[in-house]
Amino acid sequence: MAFGSMNSGDDAPMSDINVTPLVDVMLVLLIVFMITMPVLTHSIPLELPTASEKAAKEDKQPKDPLRLSIDASGAYVVGGDSDNKVDLATVTAKLKEAKAKNEDVIVAIAADKAVEYDYVNQALQAAREAGISKIGFVTETKAQ
DSSP states (O other): OOOOTSOOOOOOOOOOOOOOHHHHHHHHHHHHHHHHHHHHHHOOOOOOOOOOOOOOOOOOOOOEEEEEEEOTTTEEEEESSSSSSEEEHHOOOOOOHHHHOOTTTEEEEEEEEEEEEEOOOOOHHHHHHHHOOOEEEOOOOOOO
């Protein structure tokens, strides 16, 4: 025999590799990845619209939003004039007028922290009635 026997009694180093621990580790890793991969790849299937380059360039232009302010008492102010407090019907009419002038009008709602949510909800309903879908909320950042 060319390689000799394992029980021959000579002190030659063993040239075989024990792969059992390697297989055990690989099986454990395989099981771990099989369990975690579905969690990592879970997503909502969406078909997102694509825009042409021309439309993308036009969207980068800043647009001035129409500001709708609601003070702590629930009074509405459309635009920047704080002395012009209006009722909800007038807010709806002004929003419809703004939508007629500009199809892509953006409404920025600035509500006082102490105002009841019902007033904000009524403003959202007025914007929905006017056909406005681009609505944002104005907040302030805390000074550090």
